[in-house]
Amino acid sequence: MITLFRIENPSPNVLKVAIMLEETGLPHRVEIVERLRGAMPEGSYAEVSPNGTTPAIRDEQTGAALFESAAILHYLAEKSGQFLPAEPRARADVMKWLLFEAANLCPTLIELYHCLMDVTGDIPDSIVARHQDRARRHCAILDAQLKTGPYLCGAYSIADIGLYPWTAVLADLADIHLADYPRIAAWAKTMETRPAVRQALDAG
Ligand SMILES: N[C@@H](CCC(=O)N[C@@H](CS)C(=O)NCC(=O)O)C(=O)O
Incomplete structure (x- = not known):
């Protein structure tokens, strides 16, 4: 199971990862995190997203904890074998x-x-x-x-x-x-x- 951490408001950065999760069909759930507005994250969220931004994901199956949407898209493409050519x-x-x-x-x-x-x-x-x-x-x-x-x-x-x-x-x-x-x-x-x-x- 993959947890997608997102803010409540619509966000282009979160939308990318939401689309990728729907496209790949990977099992996932969503957790809403509070907007930090420049403050440093605390507690368990700091481990997933040290910059305090969303989107971020945690993959229970592999233990991967990722922030930065491009890195997340790349990871999900590798994991699913979809939307990133091998050549x-x-x-x-x-x-x-x-x-x-x-x-x-x-x-x-x-x-x-x-x-x-x-x-x-x-x-x-x-x-x-x-x-x-x-x-x-x-x-x-x-x-x-x-x-x-x-x-x-x-x-x-x-x-x-x-x-x-x-x-x-x-x-x-x-x-x-x-x-x-x-x-x-x-x-x-x-x-x-x-x-x-x-x-x-x-x-x-
Ligand atoms: N380069 C980052 C940008 C992420 C970003 O700036 N996310 C915004 C929401 S769209 C955010 O979390 N801002 C911090 C805040 O609002 O507290 C990515 O691609 O994931």
Whole structure:
């Protein structure tokens, strides 16, 4: 049995892992953890997620305790033998896009989101513009990659699962509209036809 630790509110990072658990059919349960808002985690949760973030998982069968959604997707792909090709070049391609999400798109969108939600008025416009420019560049890169087919790397993979949840966030961010990236919009629609994706979305 795998425990998925998540915050109560919808979160793109949690959604990735929820989709992967539905796709693989691995037995799992959900445990809600309190939002820490920058504080250090305490007690048993600190062992699973020393940075205090969600998602995190604990796998009773193997004893694995993991945080960082990309590491979790990779682990679940290895465990289930699904959504990560074995052939080295195809596998590296999937990892490249998954790490593009973890190292670029995710941090940029989180920073942009916090700038736009800021009520102090202390954040200079130049900083917001910098995050917005980066976010647009990342969207253009993804849109171009989707010229190669309906999914990011040929067959459906953990790269799609890791990147798709941000499409909902993009729709909320000022001056970044999915309509400007038609391949991303079509890909999001394709993803939403998958029963596992629907199930994870419906579960919040
Ligand atoms: N790089 C991390 C980011 C995780 C993250 O920032 N999660 C947010 C929720 S979406 C969180 O737990 N923030 C801490 C908090 O709100 O206390 C991952 O991919 O798992």
